[in-house]
Every structure is written in C-alpha cells, then in structure tokens.
Amino acid sequence: IEAISYSAARAKAEVDLNNALDIIAYMMNRSDIQVEKEYSVCTLHENNEPANIKTLIDFASPLVNASDRLSFSEFNLFIKTISHLHDIADEKTINKVNSSFRFYQNGINETSQESRFTAIWSALESLTLGVHDDSLSHDQHVIKSVLPCIGLDYPVKQLYALRGVAKELRWQTVENDNSSVDFKTVNLGEMYNALKDQDIVQQLQVALQDYPYARFRFNKFISKCKNPYEIGCKIQEHRNKVELQIHRLYRVRNAIIHNASLHDRLDMLVVNLEHYLRSTLNAMVYTMNNAPSIATPEEAFNRYQHLSDEILVQLDPSFLLSGKKKDAKQKEILNGNIRHIDQKLVAWLSMHS
Numbered sequence: 001i002e003a004i005s006y007s008a009a010r011a012k013a014e015v016d017l018n019n020a021l022d023i024i025a026y027m028m029n030r031s032d033i034q035v036e037k038e039y040s041v042c043t044l045h046e047n048n049e050p051a052n053i054k055t056l057i058d059f060a061s062p063l064v065n066a067s068d069r070l071s072f073s074e075f076n077l078f079i080k081t082i083s084h085l086h087d088i089a090d091e092k093t094i095n096k097v098n099s100s101f102r103f104y105q106n107g108i109n110e111t112s113q114e115s116r117f118t119a120i121w122s123a124l125e126s127l128t129l130g131v132h133d134d135s136l137s138h139d140q141h142v143i144k145s146v147l148p149c150i151g152l153d154y155p156v157k158q159l160y161a162l163r164g165v166a167k168e169l170r171w172q173t174v175e176n177d178n179s180s181v182d183f184k185t186v187n188l189g190e191m192y193n194a195l196k197d198q199d200i201v202q203q204l205q206v207a208l209q210d211y212p213y214a215r216f217r218f219n220k221f222i223s224k225c226k227n228p229y230e231i232g233c234k235i236q237e238h239r240n241k242v243e244l245q246i247h248r249l250y251r252v253r254n255a256i257i258h259n260a261s262l263h264d265r266l267d268m269l270v271v272n273l274e275h276y277l278r279s280t281l282n283a284m285v286y287t288m289n290n291a292p293s294i295a296t297p298e299e300a301f302n303r304y305q306h307l308s309d310e311i312l313v314q315l316d317p318s319f320l321l322s323g324k325k326k327d328a329k330q331k332e333i334l335n336g337n338i339r340h341i342d343q344k345l346v347a348w349l350s351m352h353s
C-alpha cells in the first residue's frame with residue numbers, strides 16, 4: 001500500500017485485507033480465520049529503498065460518542081414523554097417510533113460497521129419519513145427534519161461539554177458583583193447568559209489555563225455568546241456542514257446496500273450518524289414534553305422546525321430571506337441599524353436542566 005501517511009496506509013491495508021478475507025471466507029468458516037493486526041510501515045526514498053520502518057499494532061477501540069442528551073438525570077422526562085405518546089397515539093405511530101428504537105438497538109448490537117451504519121440510517125429514515133412532502137427523496141426527508149434539530153443542538157452540545165469539564169475539574173461556584181453561577185448544576189439558559197459576563201469569562205480562562213486545547217475550543221464558542229447575530233451565523237454554518245455530511249452518509253448507505261462497498265473511515269461516519277439520530281430523537285422528546293398534545297413525530301418535527309425558524313430569525317433577521325433582500329438586511333445588521341435578540345434561544349436552552 002502507498003499512502004500519504006502511516007495511518008492512512010494502515011487504513012487502506014486493512015480494507016484490502018478484509019476484502020481478501022471475504023473471498024477466503026467463502027470456502028472457510030469465518031470464525032476459523034484469525035487476523036493478527038500488525039502492520040509494517042516505512043518511508044520510501046527516491047531509489048525505492050525502505051527506511052524508517054515501523055511496526056504498528058492495532059489496539060484501536062471502537063469510537064464512542066460523547067455523552068449525548070438526554071442525560072441520565074432526565075430519564076423520568078424521557079419515560080414520561082414516550083409513555084404519554086403511547087397513550088394518545090394510534091397504532092401506526094407507535095409502531096413507527098418503536099421501529100426507530102429497534103433499528104437503533106440493532107445497530108448498537110452489531111459488530112460489523114456496515115451493519116451498524118445501515119441499521120442506524122434506517123432508524124433515522126424511519127423516524128423522519130412522512131414529515132414533509134411525499135415527493136421528497138429519502139435523504140431530503142432526513143435533511144429537512146434533522147437540520148433544525150442539529151442546528152439548535154450546537155449551543156446545547158457546547159454548553160453540556162462545558163458543564164462536563166466543570167464537573168470533571170470540580171469547579172467552585174463562579175461569582176461576580178451581581179450574581180453567582182455553579183457551572184456544574186445550573187440550567188443551560190443561565191449558563192449561556194453567564195458567558196456574556198466578562199468577569200465570569202475571565203475566571204473561566206483562569207480555571208482552564210492548564211488545559212490549552214479545551215480553553216481554545218471553548219473560547220471559540222464563548223466569544224460568540226455576547227453577540228446573538230454571531231451565534232445565529234454559527235448555527236447556520238453548522239447546519240450547512242451537516243447537510244453536506246448527510247448527503248455523504250446517504251451516498252455511503254447506497255454504496256453499502258447496492259454495491260457492498262467498503263468505506264475506509266466508516267467508523268467515524270457511524271459515530272456522526274449515531275449523533276444525528278440521538279439529537280433528532282432528543283429534540284422530538286423535548287418538543288413532545290413541552291407540548292403534550294403532540295401525538296405524532298411528524299407534528300413534533302414540524303413544530304420543532306417552526307421553533308428553530310423563530311429562534312434563528314431573532315438571532316439573524318435575514319435568515320429566511322434570499323437574494324438582494326437578504327444582502328440588504330445583513331448590511332443593516334452589520335451597520336447596527338437592526339437590533340437582534342436571543343430571548344427565544346435562552347428560553348429553549350433553559351428547558352435543558
């Protein structure tokens with residue numbers, strides 16, 4: 001194998017090895033084949049003489065998602081919401097929701113990355129099918145339902161990560177002249193508002209001084225909290241990236257189903273896909289908990305999209321505009337002629353305890 005790096009060479013070699021084993025396993029029992037995953041990698045000089053030979057032993061563990069919402073502390077909220085849905089929904093809806101959870105569990109229990117990927121995609125497709133116009137393709141159904149969920153999940157994810165650091169490092173209550181904030185326990189709306197206070201931010205900088213990478217990552221988010229427009233732009237940027245990624249996931253799904261193709265970074269794509277599914281399910285649960293009259297996932301996702309649009313229009317008044325109208329509105333915003341606010345975003349974040 002020739003590749004641009006040692007790790008890339010090992011990944012490509014593993015794909016070729018598995019392709020060869022699939023052929024051999026046709027005549028042998030797969031369980032009788034033992035694979036010693038040890039790779040020799042070297043640098044080739046211009047005369048094709050090997051140098052810097054290294055042996056790489058594959059000790060890699062499967063990639064695992066960081067703790068996703070809902071948190072275990074919200075177990076009662078989850079059970080109450082799903083139980084209420086079973087009480088008021090018709091059998092078709094209940095079967096649809098149950099099938100999504102079943103597909104997801106089948107994917108988690110699979111050892112093959114291809115089987116995990118297709119099972120989790122099926123869960124996401126099953127959950128979102130029928131939310132929008134039937135003329136849309138399967139991937140478009142997924143995109144239109146998932147993007148609002150993933151967009152609003154961006155600040156939630158960042159704030160949960162900051163809370164996780166606060167718990168791990170056992171931060172004390174952070175205080176300023178007017179208030180005090182315990183980042184380990186406060187709800188996300190209060191945490192977000194606290195990050196607008198420069199005194200509190202400076203104390204966080206001191207608390208993170210021994211962790212430069214975490215400090216760098218959090219600073220990118222914290223710097224936007226003071227300006228609702230910047231948060232709105234970041235959420236939109238995140239949505240655009242996720243849309244491209246879902247198109248990619250759908251192409252990979254089709255390649256696996258129709259051509260039995262192998263993807264050399266499928267483990268990473270499985271992690272992405274699982275995160276999208278869990279974030280979408282969590283958004284559905286929060287929406288149903290907030291509006292107990294909702295009796296179908298379709299209604300929940302449509303309501304969530306409306307909420308997402310309302311929040312983004314507050315943050316960026318040009319969000320739903322296009323063309324020259326959008327350009328003119330953005331120019332007014334940048335010139336300070338339009339006041340943008342984040343009350344709806346704070347209210348949404350405050351739902352997350």
